[in-house]
Amino acid sequence: MESGSLQLNGISWSVFRLGEKAWLLQPKVSERVLEHIHSTSDLLEQSRIDGLQDIITAYDSITLIYDTQFKYDPDIISDISSSTEQHLSTEKNIFEIKVCYELGMDWSEVEVKTGLSKEEVISIHSTQNYTLAMMGFMPGFIFLDGLDRKIAVPRKETPRIKVPSGSVGIGGNQTGMYSLESPGGWQIIGRTTKSFFDVKKTPPTKLKAGDKIRFNRISKDEFDKLVVKNG
Amino acid sequence: MGKLVVIDGGLFTTVQDAGRCGFRKYGVPVSGVMDNSAFELVNRLVGNSQDTPVLEMTLKGGKYRFESDSVIALTGANMNPTINGKSVELNSSLEIKAGDILEFEYASRGCRCYLGIRGTWKIEKILGSCSTYIEGNFGGIEGRSLQKGDQLHWKEIQADFQSYTLSQKEIPYYSSKLTVEFISGPEWNWLSKKEQVEFLSTEFTISSESNRMGIRLNSDFQIEEKKREMVSSGVIPGIIQLPPNGSPIILMKDGQTIGGYPRIGKVLDIHLNRLAQVPPNGTIRFKKSD
Numbered sequence: 388m389e390s391g392s393l394q395l396n397g398i399s400w401s402v403f404r405l406g407e408k409a410w411l412l413q414p415k416v417s418e419r420v421l422e423h424i425h426s427t428s429d430l431l432e433q434s435r436i437d438g439l440q441d442i443i444t445a446y447d448s449i450t451l452i453y454d455t456q457f458k459y460d461p462d463i464i465s466d467i468s469s470s471t472e473q474h475l476s477t478e479k480n481i482f483e484i485k486v487c488y489e490l491g492m493d494w495s496e497v498e499v500k501t502g503l504s505k506e507e508v509i510s511i512h513s514t515q516n517y518t519l520a521m522m523g524f525m526p527g528f529i530f531l532d533g534l535d536r537k538i539a540v541p542r543k544e545t546p547r548i549k550v551p552s553g554s555v556g557i558g559g560n561q562t563g564m565y566s567l568e569s570p571g572g573w574q575i576i577g578r579t580t581k582s583f584f585d586v587k588k589t590p591p592t593k594l595k596a597g598d599k600i601r602f603n604r605i606s607k608d609e610f611d612k613l614v615v616k617n618g
Numbered sequence: 619m620g621k622l623v624v625i626d627g628g629l630f631t632t633v634q635d636a637g638r639c640g641f642r643k644y645g646v647p648v649s650g651v652m653d654n655s656a657f658e659l660v661n662r663l664v665g666n667s668q669d670t671p672v673l674e675m676t677l678k679g680g681k682y683r684f685e686s687d688s689v690i691a692l693t694g695a696n697m698n699p700t701i702n703g704k705s706v707e708l709n710s711s712l713e714i715k716a717g718d719i720l721e722f723e724y725a726s727r728g729c730r731c732y733l734g735i736r737g738t739w740k741i742e743k744i745l746g747s748c749s750t751y752i753e754g755n756f757g758g759i760e761g762r763s764l765q766k767g768d769q770l771h772w773k774e775i776q777a778d779f780q781s782y783t784l785s786q787k788e789i790p791y792y793s794s795k796l797t798v799e800f801i802s803g804p805e806w807n808w809l810s811k812k813e814q815v816e817f818l819s820t821e822f823t824i825s826s827e828s829n830r831m832g833i834r835l836n837s838d839f840q841i842e843e844k845k846r847e848m849v850s851s852g853v854i855p856g857i858i859q860l861p862p863n864g865s866p867i868i869l870m871k872d873g874q875t876i877g878g879y880p881r882i883g884k885v886l887d888i889h890l891n892r893l894a895q896v897p898p899n900g901t902i903r904f905k906k907s908d
Contacts, residue, residue, distance in 0.1 A: 389804075403803075403804035404804075405804065405852070405854060405881070405884055406854065406886075407884075409852075409884075428643075440639050440640060441639060441640055441643065441648075442643050443642050443852035444643055447849045447851065448851040449852075450851070450852025452642070452854060521876065522644050522645045523642070523644075523645035523874065523875040524645060524875060524876045524877065526641075526644060526647075526751075526754045527644060567754055567755070568755075569753065584644075586646070586745055586754065586756045587744065591641065591644055591646070591745065592644060595643075
């Protein structure tokens with residue numbers, strides 16, 4: 388249930404209560420939703436708000452989780468920012484990720500469902516610029532926005548028990564990467580050697596929501612050489 | 619240096635602490651103890667700081683040999699603990715001699731038992747916490763549940779220590795029939811008035827497929843109409859998700875950070891502790907708190 392609304396980063400947001408100490412914010416805009424989400428998440432993070440423990444950035448919402456038990460008061464979030472100026476950042480990091488498409492595991496299904504050849508799919512997939520929409524539901528699982536609809540493929544009917552770490556896949560209208568080995572239902576079209584998520588490092592990755600990602604095709608030989616090089 | 623050797627890990631025993639905060643934007647769940655109240659009590663009983671890790675044993679604890687004199691305590695579920703075959707009390711500081719064997723059976727009441735050991739535990743922190751996160755294969759001991767042969771080490775605390783026992787009123791009573799209160803969630807009104815009334819009057823049974831990620835509930839509760847599709851959005855422990863099959867899932871400490879099912883409510887944190895102690899086939903009812 389909507390608990391109210393507030394002005395933040397130049398636009399209006401719906402506020403929903405998510406239990407005793409978390410709130411969900413949804414932008415009341417119909418265009419450039421992701422840009423508003425990402426720039427506002429950045430703004431919130433930079434504001435170093437007292438007691439704000441975690442921010443979860445998703446496609447159309449920002450979840451704020453506090454570390455102390457609050458008495459619910461919508462004014463608390465209204466105080467987050469007095470800024471009325473709209474701030475949409477344009478400068479974003481661009482990461483190039485090398486993908487060996489030969490290591491895809493679902494090419495026959497992808498070819499049947501798109502009606503395109505493997506080569507055509509690779510050529511479309513590796514020429515787009517993507518936006519890192521969000522990370523989650525699993526550690527380092529990366530959802531990328533910007534997939535060409537021509538190569539959208541529904542998820543597998545039966546999810547795999549184990550998808551190797553570094554797998555690049557297509558799930559519906561999205562493309563993305565599995566940072567850690569995990570179960571999963573996306574159609575796997577390639578793999579990257581780049582270790583972009585390491586829980587032994589803080590923060591565990593350099594990537595963040597809002598970053599731009601591009602995939603560069605590499606051969607199986609180059610992939611193997613990189614594996615040896617990276618140990 | 620204190621030391622414990624695992625002879626038998628038990629059904630599912632993991633190292634947990636207060637949890638991992640600040641990394642949910644990377645998809646890393648908070649993890650940590652399922653029953654925060656039993657966790658706080660056990661560290662208090664051994665005089666540890668509140669962020670000291672503990673062993674969380676689920677349904678059936680294991681068998682452990684101490685290789686040093688130690689002070690320990692047990693809180694939470696009653697797994698009929700024994701030291702060298704003799705019954706010992708829960709909720710009390712216990713003195714252990716090197717060579718003693720601590721053993722547990724199936725829980726006769728409650729679901730999760732906590733073992734606290736006085737000292738500074740030697741466990742590598744991953745992203746600021748010692749908590750085991752099984753699905754991510756990290757934290758605790760190699761990111762997994764305890765196995766035969768595992769060892770725990772801790773640095774002994776030299777200060778004097780006075781043993782004590784919790785008073786009766788400090789010890790929670792664990793019921794296998796529980797009513798939990800919740801605050802309505804963003805999608806509560808996706809349910810019709812009739813569905814809301816039905817949800818609040820249904821008795822749900824805890825499925826044996828429940829785990830640290832989520833408590834799965836069974837019942838004859840059904841959603842009448844097909845709900846609109848939801849865009850995946852943030853979730854936290856305590857969120858009651860309602861998939862189209864009408865079987866709610868209450869997300870727990872290892873629950874994912876983002877979910878695509880309607881969030882009809884959020885169970886109060888104080889009730890999550892009690893919920894963590896309801897064993898499979900126990901029953902719960904929901905009460906709306908606002």
